[in-house]
Amino acid sequence: MKIDSSEISVIIQGPIVHRSYNYGRQSITQAAVNSVRLLLPDAEIIVSTWAGEEPPSPLIDLFLENPDPGAQKASPESLANNVNRQIVSTVAGLKQATRKYCLKLRTDIVLKSIDFIETYSSDKFSRTNYSLFERRIVSNNLTSRNPVRYYQATPFFNWKLLFHISDHVHFGLKQDMLLLWDLPLQTKSEAEYFVERVHPERFRLNEEARLAPEQYIAVNCFKKSFDIDLIDYADWDAEKEKESEALLRSNFIFLEDQKFSIAFPKYHSKHESRFESIRYNRADAHATPTSKISPLPTKGRVSKVSVVMPVHNSWPYFENCVESILSQSYTNFELVLVNDHSTQFELLAYLEKLAASDSRVRVIDSKEKGANKARKLGISSAEGDYLLVMDSDDLLDHDAIQMLVSSAEKYNSDVVVFGFEVFDTLSENIVCSYTPHINKELRWYRADKAKNVTSITAGFNHTFWVHFFRRGAMDVSTLSLNLKYYEELPAIASLYSDSNIFSFVCAPLYRYRVGQSGQLTSAWSDVDREKKLKDLAHAIKICIENSPAHSPAQNFIRQKAFGIIVAEIGHSEGTDRFSQSESYELIKDAARSALGAPKTWLLKAEKKRLLYLLALSNLNRKNFGRALNLYRRIHGFVYHMAMGILTLIGHR
Structure with a gap:
């Protein structure tokens, strides 16, 4: 079965995130919309947010302004619980969707590939007594906690989190997605459950709600057809673990990050790697609580x-x-x-x-x-x-x-x-x-x-x-x-x-x-050395002009420019010949522009090292290469080379 992008509605839900994406000119939400349009060109794009927001991009098909239910927060120290916001904006978008399949995506997530569609299409899992959906929904696994692994990786907790699925990205049939997300809103008493109660011993979430947001979604979804009785987020016994395993494995495909490829600025790559060992994934081979649960597929696209x-x-x-x-x-x-x-x-x-x-x-x-x-x-x-x-x-x-x-x-x-x-x-x-x-x-x-x-x-x-x-x-x-x-x-x-x-x-x-x-x-x-120096100056100027201030792109080019300029001085056989070059003033301006820092940063020791290096380069290029390698070993190359080159071009 092949699914075309024209069969998909994409619901991008949540507040419009105006922070720049990777320090670029587009906001994170604009990047999210652009990524969907690039990878799913014929999809229906629905942005579902709050009243008062502005459409983030002309590429969207429908812009929904919903009443904001607000975050649940018991005290200033508590984490904000946004589960109601997720439910309202997601369900509003799903109900307006006109296509057979739906992709739910947060406004702070940028889509990087559509491998998950192939995984969904090729899923041969047979329905079980625990199946709620017509077909299993694909979910990313960033916060999909595997209770067995969670217990093994965190013995100081001595607990297992049940019914804990990621709520960031989901893909499936429209009716299945509505079944998952069309839920009652969390009440104030549930959101403040632990304000007047003691948290479970040796295990405490940084919030006061009875259930974690991920658990709230899964538990209330499964309650539509099954008798689920989870007292609080840390509630556990063997029978409940068996039930959680059966329901999650029968209704979701959990994809690793590289297969459900998303850029999620909220989470650092180190954070993701650190928690990799406690997630569900498609290749889980641990024993399931019922013989009716088939092994998950081990090989995707x-x-x-x-x-x-x-x-x-x-x-x-x-x-x-x-x-x-x-x-x-x-x-x-x-x-x-x-x-x-x-x-x-x-x-x-x-x-x-x-x-x-x-x-x-x-x-x-x-x-x-x-x-x-x-x-x-x-x-x-x-x-x-x-x-x-x-x-x-x-x-x-x-x-x-x-x-x-x-x-x-x-x-x-x-x-x-x-x-x-x-x-x-x-x-x-x-x-x-x-x-x-x-x-x-x-x-x-x-x-x-x-x-x-x-x-x-x-x-x-x-x-x-x-x-x-x-x-x-x-x-x-x-x-x-x-x-x-x-x-x-x-x-x-x-x-x-x-x-x-x-x-x-x-x-x-x-x-x-x-x-x-x-x-x-x-x-x-x-090599036309004069032409090369002119092109270098022009390339540096273009890079600086096209990259926002203090962005990774500008930081890269600022540091890179000096290393290249020093190398070109060496290839020009030293400072005397280089200073006579027609491109000298161009390179000097480019270097100052690239550094963008006061000359008070200069260090005498670095000036001496650099001049020694350039003196050697007057002998021959082979010696310059040797001196350059020696210099790299002696001191941090990029920063200190930048200081030295500014000394040189500033005639200090």
Whole structure:
């Protein structure tokens, strides 16, 4: 059974959230609406909120202003209980829905994929005596507490939470969704149940209600057909646990974060990882309380990857490049080859052969010249859940895509940054190898929010081919700039505006070719240094102008700019020659703009180190590289290099 987006009504419920999404120009609720329209283009979008709110986007089909029932709060110290608000706004939207299926989404959640539809469509679970719905509803599992795991993971509580389902995202038939959400509102006495009572010993929720909001929804839903008697949130006995297990497993499919892909700014990725062990998931194998409960499916839809590659006269290296992709251990991918006006007969013949012989390969001819224009066309044409953009003369490790998909799905990340190695074309020897330098905070999780990783990524390579990203995360309009050098910098910076979580694979998965003039790989003598410096200044200016102040995108470019500028000074063979360059003033202005900080930050020690580094660079480029590596080891590279370069351009 295939479900088309035209059969779906999406109810985005709750208060309009005006905070910016990832420090960008759109609010969180605007991002939520835009994500639904992108992924479900023909769906009916209903925003259900409170009276007095303004429509967040012109892309919605119906805007509902409901009377606000208010939050239940027993005292200023208590957490606000918003279960009534959820019920009112959700039910109002469901009743106005005109499609067969409904997706319920909070106004502070951005949809990242529609894998859950495939899971729902392929669900073969047979109805049991405990089934309430016509078909099981798909729910995310962020707060879907597995009582067995909860008890094992938190022995100091010595309790099991029953009937505790996530209330963030649900998908199912309209009549099933109404059955779940059309509930009586929580009374004041229920909301203030523990004001005059003692909380269960050694176990206390940070609220005064009789039931947690998640429990209130599940218990009152099941009460429509079953005799449920849960005294309070910590009430437990063996019979009740058996009943909770049977009802939850018979009526819900609990999807892990990577399969019900959502961006939820309220919850940090570390918070999600910390509670991963106590959730329900599709592969739960623990004993169920009744033989009538069938095992849940263990395998859902496999994420598809699009490898996008602009191709321009890169023969004879192109054939090995393609083979390194087609032989990947991960099999669900497409290779999108964009022919950028190639003239080599062998290459054109090979492209024609690939298109005819391998269904995984698509060949597109670009009407406009230029690698960036070809990348834009390829990214826009990609059909995968994740994208990897490569050069057509480089190589990919055999397990690269598998490792990248695993990282993206484990951490529900929008961008995966990974390592690379540089190899010489003639000798095939590895010249050097680089991997992301993970700080102490990231060594366990290997993932964090965009705003927290800029110092790591800014000190790393800024090219396309060390970034594996979710479709839709990059603003392709940034690929329209007419730059020969640093053309990728605005596009990579845009990832920080539209992405939430970054994860890292600290292994060299990409092999970058040097030593010969090819498609995008040139010998040092081929570089127009003056043009490169002008393009760098322009790229920095565009990045700063297009990113909001103090956003992850601007923090990234501020830190990144200085590392690049210092490298360019080295390649210009020192400060004397660089200061005579026509681009000197452009770079100086760009550097000051990127820093955006007072000169009082300057440190004498850093000035001395930087000048020593630049003095070495006057000797030869090899010594500059050695000095640069030594400098990185001696001190924190990005921050202190920024201080030094400002000293230099300020003539202090």
